[in-house]
Amino acid sequence: MSNEQKSVGAYNLLFEAERERAFITGSEAVSEAVKRANIDMAIAYPITPQSESMHLVGDLYAQGYLKDYYRAENEFAVMAAIHGAALGGGRVFTATSGPGTLRAMEMFPVWAGSRQPVVCAFMCRGVALPPSIQPENIEMAFLLDTGMLMFHAENAQDYFDMILAAYAITEQPEVHLPVGVFADGFFVTHTREVVMLPPDNLKLDSYNSDYSPVPPFDMENPPARVTRDPLLNKSNFVSYAASASWHQEVLAAAERSRKYIDRFLGGSIEIENGDADILIIASGTAVSQSREAVKAMKLEGIDAGLIKVKSVRPFPEKEIAAATANASIILVPEFNAGGWLCREVKAAIDNNSRVVAGPRVFGGMPMPGEIIVDEVKKALAKSGGAVKR
Amino acid sequence: MSDKNIDIRMAGLGGQGVVTAAHILGTAVVSSGKYAVVNPFFGAEKRLAPTESYVRTSNDPIYDRGEILYPDIIMVFAPEVITLGKSHTMPFYSGLKKGGTVLINSQEAVLSEKDRAGLDQIGANVSYVPASKLAVEFTGTALATNMTMLGALCGAVTDLVSLELVLTAVEERFSGKTKVVASGTSAALDEALKNNFEKNAGLIEKNRTAINKAFEFTKGR
Numbered sequence: 001m002s003n004e005q006k007s008v009g010a011y012n013l014l015f016e017a018e019r020e021r022a023f024i025t026g027s028e029a030v031s032e033a034v035k036r037a038n039i040d041m042a043i044a045y046p047i048t049p050q051s052e053s054m055h056l057v058g059d060l061y062a063q064g065y066l067k068d069y070y071r072a073e074n075e076f077a078v079m080a081a082i083h084g085a086a087l088g089g090g091r092v093f094t095a096t097s098g099p100g101t102l103r104a105m106e107m108f109p110v111w112a113g114s115r116q117p118v119v120c121a122f123m124c125r126g127v128a129l130p131p132s133i134q135p136e137n138i139e140m141a142f143l144l145d146t147g148m149l150m151f152h153a154e155n156a157q158d159y160f161d162m163i164l165a166a167y168a169i170t171e172q173p174e175v176h177l178p179v180g181v182f183a184d185g186f187f188v189t190h191t192r193e194v195v196m197l198p199p200d201n202l203k204l205d206s207y208n209s210d211y212s213p214v215p216p217f218d219m220e221n222p223p224a225r226v227t228r229d230p231l232l233n234k235s236n237f238v239s240y241a242a243s244a245s246w247h248q249e250v251l252a253a254a255e256r257s258r259k260y261i262d263r264f265l266g267g268s269i270e271i272e273n274g275d276a277d278i279l280i281i282a283s284g285t286a287v288s289q290s291r292e293a294v295k296a297m298k299l300e301g302i303d304a305g306l307i308k309v310k311s312v313r314p315f316p317e318k319e320i321a322a323a324t325a326n327a328s329i330i331l332v333p334e335f336n337a338g339g340w341l342c343r344e345v346k347a348a349i350d351n352n353s354r355v356v357a358g359p360r361v362f363g364g365m366p367m368p369g370e371i372i373v374d375e376v377k378k379a380l381a382k383s384g385g386a387v388k389r
Numbered sequence: 390m391s392d393k394n395i396d397i398r399m400a401g402l403g404g405q406g407v408v409t410a411a412h413i414l415g416t417a418v419v420s421s422g423k424y425a426v427v428n429p430f431f432g433a434e435k436r437l438a439p440t441e442s443y444v445r446t447s448n449d450p451i452y453d454r455g456e457i458l459y460p461d462i463i464m465v466f467a468p469e470v471i472t473l474g475k476s477h478t479m480p481f482y483s484g485l486k487k488g489g490t491v492l493i494n495s496q497e498a499v500l501s502e503k504d505r506a507g508l509d510q511i512g513a514n515v516s517y518v519p520a521s522k523l524a525v526e527f528t529g530t531a532l533a534t535n536m537t538m539l540g541a542l543c544g545a546v547t548d549l550v551s552l553e554l555v556l557t558a559v560e561e562r563f564s565g566k567t568k569v570v571a572s573g574t575s576a577a578l579d580e581a582l583k584n585n586f587e588k589n590a591g592l593i594e595k596n597r598t599a600i601n602k603a604f605e606f607t608k609g610r
Contacts (some may be wrong), residue, residue, distance in 0.1 A: 023419045133432065135455075189456045191428035192415050288452040364430070366455035 005203040007038065010168030015165060017198035026188035027158040029195050030095065030121050031056035033163035034065070036122030037119075040090035041068040045078045045100065051094050051189040053125040056143075079107035079120075086116035089209030091167065091215030094118075097185060098125030101139045111178035112147025112250050115214045117170035118178040121163060124284075125185040126363055129337070134364020135185040137284060140312065141340035147250050148178040149206055149257055150313035151265065152283040156195045158310075159183050163290040165264040166203060173211045177250070177255045182312075184335055186364070187285040239329075253255060254314045261311050268311035269319050276305035279327040281320065281345050283309040286333045297376065304376060309341065317348040324349050329379045330358045333372050377385040392571055394447040395549055396456045397542075400476050401466025401494075406535030409562075410466075411442035411582040414539060417550045417558040418446045423481045426451045430477060439475040446549065454538040458484045462546060464538055466520070472499055480504055492536060492607070494520035516545055516607055523606070527599035529593065536596045540603030545610065552604050556597055563593050 002363045006018070007250065013036060024032065030053040034042065042061065052256060061069035067090075072078040072194035075096050080250060101122055105352045113119045113201060124139055126132030143150060151166065153159040166179040261268050273294070280290040287308045295305045305325055309316065324330055333344040339357055346352040356379045361367045397414070408429040415427035429442040443457040463485055469475045471493070478484065482491060482504070491508065493499065496519045500508070507514055518541040524533035536559065543552040568576060571590035 023416055023425075134430075184431065187429060191426060191454055192412055193426045193451075194419065194424070285454060288454060291452040366458060368455075368458055369453065 005036075005038075005201050007205045008202050009221040010164065010204055013198055013202055013204060014164055014168070014264060017202055019196035022195050022197050023192060024156065024195050025052075025190055026153075026156040026159050026183055027051040027053040027190070029160040030163060031060060031159045032195075032200070032264055034093055035060055035200055036165055036198065036203050037093065037167055038091065039066050039093045039209070040207065041066060041082070041085045042066055042093045043069070043071075043078045043082050043085070044071050044094065045075050046071060046101060047075070047098070050097050051095065051185065052099065053121060053123070053189070057093065057095075064349065077102040077194055078106065078253065079104040079111075082105060082120075083111055083114070083116060084217075086111070086118050087114065087209075087217040089212075091171075091207035092118055093120070095121035095123060097123040098127050098133065098139055102127055103141065105142065105229045108143060108146040108148055108178065108180075113246070115176045115212070115253065116178060116327050117167070117176050117212075119163060119166045119170065119244070120178065120180050121159070122182045123140075123178050123185045123189045124182055124335075130363075132363045134360040135187050136336045136364070137182065137184055137286070137334075138336040138338055138340075138362070140182055141336065141338050143180060144340065144344075147254070148180050148313065149175075149254060149311070150180045150182060152309060152312050153181060153183040153188060154195055154284060154287040156188055156191065156306065159188060160195055162265065162310075164204065167207075168264045169257055169260040171207060171211070172257070172260050173175040173213055175253055175260060176213050177253050177257065182284065184285040187288075187335075188291075194253075197205070216308065245358060250363055255355055258314055261314070266308050268309070268314070268316035269317075269323065270310065271305065271323055272308075273303070273305035274307070274323055276303045277300065277327060278329045278331070279307055280304060280331045280333065280372065281307045281309060281324070281341070282333050283312060283341055284335065288370055289367045289369055290333060293372035293376070296369050296373055300373075300375075301350050302376065302380075312341075315344050315348065320345060321349050324354075328354060328357060328383065330354045331358075331372065331375055331379065333358065334360045335362060335367065335376070336360065337362045394445060394451070395462065395546075396446070396457045396460045397444040397462040397464065397549075398460035399442045399444070399464045399466065399538075400434070400470045400481060401439045401440055402469060402475060403431060403438040405440070405466045405556075406532065407440045407466050408442045408468060410446050410464075410539055413552070413558045413562055414444050414555065416540070416561070418444070420554050420558065421550050423448055423550075426454055428454055430456060436452075437469075438477075439470070439477060441477050459486055460484060461486050462490045462518070462542070464542060465495075466538055467492065467578060468493070468495040468499045470528050471504065480507060482508055482513065485511060485513055488514065490546060491515040492545055493517050493539065494538060496522055516541075516610060518603060518607060520603060523603050524599055527602055528595040530538065533596055533599055535604035537599050540600035541607045544548035544604040544607030552600070556600060559600065560593055561595060563596070571610040
């Protein structure tokens with residue numbers, strides 16, 4: 001029960017508390033994070049494709065770990081209601097997937113616009129392009145400019161850690177933005193693997209909405225005042241200027257989150273063998289598949305390195321530009337057809353003809369290490385031996 | 390992508406416990422000190438729809454996930470996987486490594502001549518196991534087919550995991566010590582099943598017997 005848990009700081013829970021092995025799925029890892037996150041309220045909409053995470057969060061409510069929980073009538077209602085709970089000063093959690101994300105779309109910029117530290121887990125799934133409920137992360141492309149922070153988990157361990165870190169990062173008074181914590185459906189949510197967990201008699205210190213840059217719901221102060229009398233309804237210079245400056249403040253808050261991402265996520269990127277001439281840049285499950293490819297290439301005498309992108313928003317432009325400064329071939333494998341990460345990388349670096357866009361798989365198809373290796377070999381052949389092997 | 394790994398592809402029909410079998414096998418492998426990563430694949434959850442699950446095992450950490458394209462072992466939980474193409478790959482054995490093992494739950498031969506030729510060509514070791522028959526005989530329900538398939542696997546393959554560890558994993562799973570949630574639907578179903586199990590504590594024992602019988606069936610073949 002939550003009242004038998006001891007409150008500790010996020011740093012202690014994430015980095016100092018001793019951990020034990022558990023063999024659990026990604027969805028169970030989400031529920032283990034929620035169990036330790038001292039959440040006030042969670043709201044669920046259990047359609048397919050979802051994951052069992054919100055079912056398990058419902059179990060946690062029954063066991064007394066959350067103050068309130070209910071099943072809403074659809075995803076839009078979930079995201080609107082969870083916004084209300086956050087406005088009221090609560091620490092909140094929900095999760096969605098693929099089509100559910102799209103149905104709730106209108107609410108995500110609203111969360112950011114009112115500076116609410118909502119944490120939402122996205123179990124990325126196909127979005128009827130054509131109809132599919134299998135893993136792919138195209139929904140992340142649609143969310144890039146909603147104003148929310150976006151972290152992409154490689155595996156169940158990341159998913160557990162990133163959800164707890166999300167609260168620590170966003171509840172900083174100078175941040176206060178919604179955080180989407182993303183994982184590839186099935187590959188993480190339904191996959192059982194070893195996860196190291198801190199004891200479940202520890203929980204995060206409770207959320208103190210007095211430190212919020214916007215006071216809890218109050219009809220006379222922003223943002224509620226703004227919600228009640230939207231600036232856009234007053235067509236004068238002051239209202240436009242206020243709206244625009246508020247928008248700038250949302251963007252600035254994301255910039256200010258970077259130092260807390262360094263502290264609580266251990267950096268926005270992770271580099272393995274970064275001196276290699278061939279670098280793979282990936283996020284989510286594509287990182288795991290790239291690890292297999294790097295291992296296989298090493299056996300063949302091809303020296304390749306890997307950059308794991310943990311924070312997609314804010315995007316680590318400077319870190320990636322610096323890490324790729326000397327690379328000749330930069331490969332961006334992705335679990336979606338659109339190639340959003342590739343576009344982000346190309347926009348962040350100089351001489352972006354070095355970027356190989358792919359391989360890309362979607363609609364639930366696997367990305368065996370072999371197809372990443374094939375792409376590297378093709379790029380090497382094209383470079384005509386100009387690349388150090 | 391390494392030779393010392395043993396990768397198992399399980400193919401069956403929705404409702405047969407293909408996903409649960411994989412989670413139990415993974416739990417047993419991890420309890421032996423090795424690494425395992427387990428993941429399923431299915432569409433909308435409905436009975437008799439093609440369902441697959443994948444168990445990767447290794448002495449080293451495993452990163453690879455998703456469908457196993459090049460399995461060492463294929464377990465076919467229902468003949469329809471082969472006869473009706475209820476499989477995520479066609480033919481069902483595509484990608485099987487040379488000298489790989491195939492376990493088919495059927496009381497009669499179901500392979501076409503073409504399939505047999507294809508399997509012979511890669512030197513596959515094919516066994517039929519009457520897993521559903523054994524399940525009905527010793528537990529009273531074909532729902533325990535996943536149990537007998539695990540027993541048969543332990544009998545047929547000796548270097549993966551011991552029968553004892555599988556039996557322990559089964560016991561833990563049904564006694565609620567470890568919670569194996571295969572999917573949202575089965576999480577709800579489990580609650581109903583648990584009540585039944587509480588009324589019928591002997592079912593674990595029945596499952597043990599069925600697993601042992603299937604083990605004996607394939608052992609030394």
